[in-house]
Amino acid sequence: MSRIPATLAALKARGRKALIPYLTAGDPLADYTPQLMQALADGGADIIELGVPFSDPMADGPVIQKASERALARGIGTMQVLDMVRRFRQGNTTTPVVLMGYANPVERYDQKHGEGRFITDAAAAGVDGLLVVDYPPEECEAFAARLEAAGLDLIFLLAPTSTEQRMQQVGRIAGGYVYYVSLKGVTGAGHLDTAAVAQMLPRIRRHVSVPVGVGFGIRDAATARAVGAVADAVVIGSRLIQILEAEALQNPAQPAAVADAARAFMAEIRTALDT
16 A cells, blocks of 8 residues: 555644645756755645656646756656655655656656556566656556555546546546646646635545645645645646746755755645644
8 A cells, every 4th residue: 555545634633734845856956956955844835746847748837847858858768766865765665656747657667667667667677656746547447456456656637628427437446535626727836716616626525535735726735725725736837937047047056055045835735724
């Protein structure tokens, strides 16, 4: 079993909501991702979503697209991402890590290294879950079973346009948590409707037994607090990436300053969720 269910259950028992930041592996500094992951955990992150850089990310807005492009230009691929998780695990054995990305890198990894190697190597590196944006539930039940056998959770997206049938399909095989995309658009959009989120979550929970996290459009403490009032978890990515990129540009020779910025932003959001 992955670390995710126990982490979320412990938070629920304490009346707290999960804070899940998204970080693109290899950005803004190629060799500093494990340190940034730890800074996020130190700042109050409960689960870390680590983005696997990909050249054609269909669900990501300009901020994360550019982060992926920068990481790819630095030579960051799937093997490097798994190594980053291994290095993170040398100092942190408790914070769950979810790899978030697309089918192409997963399938290409197996083509290069052997059938089933991605799951095996991800589990060995210390990964807890996988969110593959373009794996619909009706086409990956066998994949979900293989992940479960390896102790990993398969996490699915739901959206405002998701039908009852899709929610049922996701509910049958989802592990860890479900990620509800709070708006019709890409990551980083700024028109979050928290009232609409509040109306949608009861519909999802009728079909899904795992906790429900909400992301897309959450940019600050105020929106995080509003979403945290109705969701089990808050996912925040684009704004974090903007903060880290700006800090890296301002202090290119001081990676510790980037970690400090990550820690401070997480602490701000954590405080908002806890109040």
